[in-house]
Amino acid sequence: MAVFERKKEDRIVTDDTKPLIAFITDTRNTDGHVEYLLEVWRVPDVETKWNVSHRYSDFAQLHATLRVGTVALPALPPKKVFGNTDRDFINERRVALQKYMDGILANSLLAASLPVRQFLDPKNYSRNFQEEGRQNVHMVLRAGGSHEVTEALPQCGTRVTKIYFLAHPLADPKTQHVLWWAPFGPDRAMNLRDTHATLTALVQCQHPYIVPSVSSVATEAGVCVVRPWFPQGSLRDMIHQVRPKGSALVKYSGDKLITVAEKKCAVFGRQILEALLFLHEKGLGHGHVHTGNMVLENNVCQLLDLENQVVGMPNQLRARVVQHRRINSIEALDVYSFGHALYEMLFQRRLETDTCEDFPPECSPMARSVLESILSAEACKNGLPAVAGLLTHPFFSEVPLHSYEKPTLKLPSSVKQAIALSHQSLLTRLAADQKKVRQQRKLSKAEAFVQQRSTKGRPKKHLHLETNGLASGGDSLTNSADQQEARCKR
Template identity: 40%
Template sequence: MDREFIAERQRGLQTYLDSITQHPLISTSLVVKKFLDPNNYSANYAEIALQQVSMFFRSDPKWEVLEPLRDMGWRIRKKYFLIKNKEQSKERFLLSWVDLGPDKFLSDKDLQSALKLLTNLSTPYLCPLVFSSTSESSALLIRPFSEKGSLRDQICKVKPRESHLKKYCNPKKSQGLELEQIKLYGRQLLEGLKLLHDGGLFFGHLHASNVIVDDDVCRLVDVENGILGVPSFLRPAFTQLRKINTTESIDVFCFGHLLYEMTYGRPPDSVPVNLFPSVPHSGVVSVLQSILSTEACKSGMPTVAALIQTPLFSDVHLKHSEKLQIKVRWGGGGGSEGFSASVRETVRSDWFFFSSRFPAD
């Protein structure tokens, strides 16, 4: 109980906690949050999710749970289940239950309309929603299950169904992609972002775990996250940068973060990035510098259209070369398919307002 020894121990414990909370994956884990803030993290979200999912299956008996996918994602208030349609026994689907986040700003009616819009989308670069349903506090979503996992699973060379922390906290075999893959995947991701932006929508949640690769085609997953009000994984990074002040600039910043991971096999330790390790393709580094360097973060992000025109991506041949678009009727039609222009502007402006002010969870 020597006073100096206790003070030294306190300093050591503080250093330990600081290092844990600075690690983006560990700091978001439920174990850490429960230890540091037990009052706000006492709810059993796995049990809540199970209750909600059980109620859904009673009302729609064609679906059957195959297994819960425990700790598959980083979000505390989001749980996953592998399910099947009894009428299509071979195909597997991913059911996700998520608590509505602090950034939710749409009314319940508009939220249902927005999700129905996303459920009806059919484009090559967006992973479709098969089913969506919302309650006062949560949403339930069904989409096809990818046996190969996400782009991050491919980079880290891990099995999709393992625990999120086990897969990504300290991967032993991760490595960057080949140049042709970087060019192809990067261009497809930019095309997916452009589709959303041209349709008046936004993403804000682009990272390697929200991309699946199917037959060499990248598809964006969890496009509905922003509408559901859940915070972005990279929000602690981009809210520190004053020049990131539009939803498009957020998506471009996230794209740069992902491009770095595709190149080097791991995400950057921090942003801005001023030292880019040598790689055999200088064109990648120039694009990374235009997004992640100190100068870029001070002067502002390039547009998605400008990135598509860079030498790295402009000559990429796409399978889906026809002009793609999201056909959205912004009001005038009424019913659940109508989605008014005022709601569209609320989606974009209010989401940015909230996402700049609330901490990630």
Template identity: 40%
Template sequence: MDREFIAERQKGLQNYLNVITTNHILSNCELVKKFLDPNNYSANYTEIALQQVSMFFRSEPKWEVVEPLKDIGWRIRKKYFLMKIKNQPKERLVLSWADLGPDKYLSDKDFQCLIKLLPSCLHPYIYRVTFATANESSALLIRMFNEKGTLKDLIYKAKPKDPFLKKYCNPKKIQGLELQQIKTYGRQILEVLKFLHDKGFPYGHLHASNVMLDGDTCRLLDLENSLLGLPSFYRSYFSQFRKINTLESVDVHCFGHLLYEMTYGRPPDSVPVDSFPPAPSMAVVAVLESTLSCEACKNGMPTVSRLLQMPLFSDVLLTTSEKPQFKIPTKLKEALRIAKECTEKRLMEEQKQIHQHRRLTRAQSHHGSEEERKKRKILARKKSKRSAVENSDEHPAKYSNSNNSGSGASSPLTSPSSPTPPSTSAALGLSKRRKGRDICITSTSSTSTSTSTTSSSLASCEHRGFCPALTPGCEWCGPRGLAQFHSEFPKRNSEKSPNL
């Protein structure tokens, strides 16, 4: 096939994959993960969940499976089943089974004890767990089935039993909640987050699908996720910001996502958010800016107590008679603290790796840009020109040095048997001057009393710059005869042609 055609198709496929992976819901879809990484997502978790649930029913015969709820959640390793009690056939419950995650740092004993403590947690804004159990590899919890669904179902006008992609990926109508609903639901969620933080119980899994609606009351779901060590729904967002490095700050950042979704009826396109669309109240925008803006993501999140004092939530009156109750033994509190620190440490290491990778990517992109290529070409040309000029300057200097050394070491150029007449030497003399040379080699001839023998000697005289005057006998400054060029130059030629 044509190479250009193949390259064009590859580019189109890459653009298509980029669009899919930038969509937060599609990127977490099981089909997408299996396509991009088939080796790590080859297991059939529905069958694994059925095996675990069947083993559980052997010891608990009062429960019965009505039907599996296929893909109602976004997690690949978490499955849901519609349940009923044999002696109460009209009541419907939901069983959730989940595998262990990468942040499970509790020992098996502490993990199972904490899972079994969850049914004893009583709070007006926590959805109660009917039954909970765990083994060394997974956990199983049962809650009452709610026909109204979650807060996300209310925002998207969806049915709770429909698959996750069908409910939320492409909504027909985008509409946020009313201001009073935003204020009430937001205050209730912040109150339960503060309760968990005060108890030292890590959460980190706040999003609209984990908030169950019970009339006008919001109740938090899936407290077991942090014990299982499962990754957060918004982890790909807050892992980019190194200031969001505690589970408390993670909860506040996730609350910003939830508030944005309640206000505008859809999640933000990207985080941080540069500018917010018009909202029902400026107080809403103030809270969003403190949790989702560029400045907030760089400098850090406010505390839950600080959000409760902001004008959007400070005037909300909550009427509830139920007293919160959640007793955690001291030994398990210490185990939770250690597990929380390990989870935060892994988050910071991941943030560091992402930061280094982004710096490297920016440097490579900048280095490979067209502007940088032009700059490098210009610098290379300048460097080559500079080296060429330096080489051209060094070549005549070497040539002159060789001439100087040759004239100083050789015998006198004047033939002893044929002295050059002064007129011929003056007529044929060559005047050479060199810039920057400090040594002038002067030739002085001395004649002995005998006219048949003549001797010449070379002496050196030092001066700066050029010779002040043409020194007679100077090899570079004074006139030179033809006999000086060659010792065998015929004497008769000099005598016959004195003016040559």
């Protein structure tokens, strides 16, 4: 227990879902080498900034690390052997490197990758998460686990701190399971006793469209979960026609996609909604609905990893949710996430914006009606439909279900109370960030208005310098705020 208590101090409090913003503010010459000084922060935490410095060779190394599979990278300015300390050249390269970083951070898959996080936030991401996960899993299994790890699955998921392994029961070596480890995240609110009780209850969950875990253990450092292994992978793996063992950056950057018939999307959507309705009726919810947390087996779509909310992991769409104050309940969070998942099923690509008004021409009026009720700017402004309401929509209600298994999930009153308090804590932190975003929008509009008035009387030469990113420090920070707001709206 003493080891676990020490580990508690290392729990992850950084919110990985908050987008990183990087702005090259200056350059300096160190021992004959040019270093580019970057100011970095997370949206919407503009009050908490830090600085990192990198040479051009560091950018080149990052570029080489990210060049895997079919990942589409922005153009990196070319290397120059002679004259690379010339002031004009440095300014030109600084603008080009800023454009490069903007392109990296505009791609959600690249921005979430470990190399990019290590490049911009070495303080929080210099740790070897894979090794820490292996050590924690080893301690759990040594303390009385019923499984043996057979293979590590590095970076197969989109979360940096969630570490996956293949394992088999000691009593049945031929059966394969997935074992994952995750440290407690920023939304954790339960004490260890309530965490144990909640995990124990979730193992007993029975529902035709939910995959329960085989076993789960909580320590002072995090949670270890064992669940069935699906060789075909998640629904997202199926859409991208990839094997589940590969790196997420490689798996999901390709364009070899499989079309999912709209009728099947309606079936899968109905099944997921039935699972969500059951969970919300129990006061639990899911909190992490996306195609990576769904699997298909015998044409049945099922939800995975109910334990994510116990660990305190933030929703992967949180950066978009903070744009909309009316998404202020666990059910609204699940419905909004379901809308994004349905969009990905229908069009084989993720929606990269927080709202959507224009859908591909192949979208039928019925499917469009569902998506608009969740993803349109009007829906996000006025309030999203309830899960029960979506099930009455003809797109889903006309889909026949052939499962008659009676779902069960027994939650003791103490667990229900702990879950309710956990949801309240999550929503309080969400509301605080939503308020920050609203305040920053007002500030950006005010700054844009002032800048517009002040530029009317400026010389054309100064305006030309501004458009090329070479204005004074004050103007650069204003441009940074505008870039931040633009990224927030993505």
